[in-house]
Amino acid sequence: MELMNARGTKDFPPEEKIVRQKIVDTLRRVFELYGFSPLETPIIERFEVLSAKYAGGAEILKETFKFSDQGERDIGLRYDLTVPLARFVGMNPTLKMPFKRYQIDKVFRDGPVKSGRMREFWQCDVDIVGSTSLLADAQCIQIAQKAFEELELDVNIEINSRKILDGIVRQEGVAEDKILPVILEIDKLKKTGVDEVKKAIEALGVDDDAITKIICMFSTVGSNAEKIKTLRTFVKDKEALDGIKEVEEMLSYLDDKNVVFNPALARGLSYYTGPVFEAFLKDEKIFGSSLAAGGRWDKMIGSFIGSAKEYPAVGISFGMEPIFTVMTKLGKVNTKSKTLTKAYIIPIKTSSECMKIAEEMRKAGVNTDLDISARGISKNLDYANSLGIPYVIFAGEDELKQKKVKLRDMKTGKEEMLSVKDVVKRLK
């Protein structure tokens, strides 16, 4: 047998998992601060649900792990947390609206494995179902502001409304079946630049004059208010004007210090119906991919569960992998500590006594470990050092006679004789 992971999966050893748990804990705390409740849906879903018309679409379905249970039922692994949410809402008609849930969980995609793309990865989603109010959209942006503040990442949150994109492109006379392709090209403005985007839109058969106007409108600069003002002078299309109003209203609810109106922001076009948002590290040279993204998706749940009633929804999803990557790059996390243990006791012929000391410290809330291998002092120091444990406690007969132990700070090497109570005080 070869000892290896399945393709596209990996282990997270303690030094990484500790950091990941901290990120998850932070997001969870922020989500709960904003009134979201945890929901757990299963990893296995019926294939019929995963492949429903209004679910993820053909692209994602190709990447869905499909198999069957002992009863020959077709099942699969969820590829996102949105389809299960739609199913849950459909199965629970008495749910009080707005239903605000978060789910931090794994999803699975059997896609090509390259450049760090995994087949099993985490998504951290918050969604508000059952409200058309833009206060809900604003709340999603606030959550992103608060989460990145807590994670100490300096981000810009770009916002837009899909309606602005749709309306402007339509206003300039682009044929209905070309609107989406044009928008997809506009979305690339930041990445590939004006020339490339122009060429691509030309190739779609849009006339030169329209292209110039479109590109101009989507390249407005200045403050959020200035951009809105500029757009208003050009925009006549009713849908686009609605979109501008949406952006204005959202901004009015927000402390917009790091909120940037970007009329070219399109996001995954499939099911967004109004506002969209995406968070990027301010210094995009360090990391250019999005760290969180979301938007309003008013149509999906109703269509999915086959209801005449609409289930308006808006949410944002945080990317565990990019956040972890950025925090590591910026040195914001210590991926060297292999343990959360604060103190490691090295007993010197006094195991039972040391177990009692360890228990006393744990009772006081200090993560404490002790040598159980009866190793020598230097081997024990090596062990504590390699795990990154900050303090070592020596408890020999001499120390215990004085009702004290010797506390060693592993960083400075400084040693002190202290009572267990004082050790606890020092370490808390």
Next chain:
Amino acid sequence: MELMNARGTKDFPPEEKIVRQKIVDTLRRVFELYGFSPLETPIIERFEVLSAKYAGGAEILKETFKFSDQGERDIGLRYDLTVPLARFVGMNPTLKMPFKRYQIDKVFRDGPVKSGRMREFWQCDVDIVGSTSLLADAQCIQIAQKAFEELELDVNIEINSRKILDGIVRQEGVAEDKILPVILEIDKLKKTGVDEVKKAIEALGVDDDAITKIICMFSTVGSNAEKIKTLRTFVKDKEALDGIKEVEEMLSYLDDKNVVFNPALARGLSYYTGPVFEAFLKDEKIFGSSLAAGGRWDKMIGSFIGSAKEYPAVGISFGMEPIFTVMTKLGKVNTKSKTLTKAYIIPIKTSSECMKIAEEMRKAGVNTDLDISARGISKNLDYANSLGIPYVIFAGEDELKQKKVKLRDMKTGKEEMLSVKDVVKRLK
């Protein structure tokens, strides 16, 4: 499309997930107090790993979800957290020993769905790899003591050594190939009673005299010390005597207030090699199944990774489902609260102002939600009530003029005019 869960899976709505998260948080805190570090292994494993000879065995393999990826590789869903741990240890030869890890995660078994058995469920495992010391075994028992103390569940932790069972049955002349079947029957003493067990051992062809002696030894009563004393007068077999010594040594390390030596305790026989332990609610009439169980498994990892070197290991696994069931039965948890929100703000024509108040409260660490639907007061009170939010805040123009809000205690109905600062003080 039918809206339903895959067979053997279910959703955990907020009112259940909140309780489950509390249980997980408690276990995690206790595991970390005792010096264990988190490890995350993937849900998908290569089928070759899952089906390795020394892994779960034929019974579990029958229940393993098996499928293939786009590259036609055989893969499956893990059925426990032990095999992945063995693989991880094998793949990381530089791991410092003892390696103390915990993993709280989902496992999958495609078995018959009955009496609450799910196909996707949680396991909460701690294991110490790389130490033969009985201090490690004692630590697992301490963790169980601490965890159930924190969960406020009054349990007995039964302990034994597999060596006692093996040795005594062998000593009484039972044929080698009958030892395991006899032990399996002895394990049922508590459940089915002496008569049934006698009959079953008779049916295995063991002679009457031996049966009487065996049953007598495994039915010793009294304190732990008395049981050990009684056994010592009967036991001659060297292995059994070793087992008794193991139990004695473990007891010497423990505050044995709720540790009960039960020589008949066998546990999953497949890979345990020495001490075994199992936690039960003291009042078994309320709940008779085990809440946590574990033991020493010194042979598995070495055999699994094909190493001549032995990897001694001992661990304990907590059952999420039984713990949740017991806590609900005993009324220890509130499964009625659908949210962790402390306060719900009802704006009266002052949305923007209320968003600022909500932000102020969140900044101070109070989970706060606010109406975004512009509903009337009574609908809003219904909403807060149905979610189980303990406090409602009214913020109308009158209140805001006085720089105050009205705080309503939803339990008592009492209302007070307070500054936001005082509200925060009250709710923290």
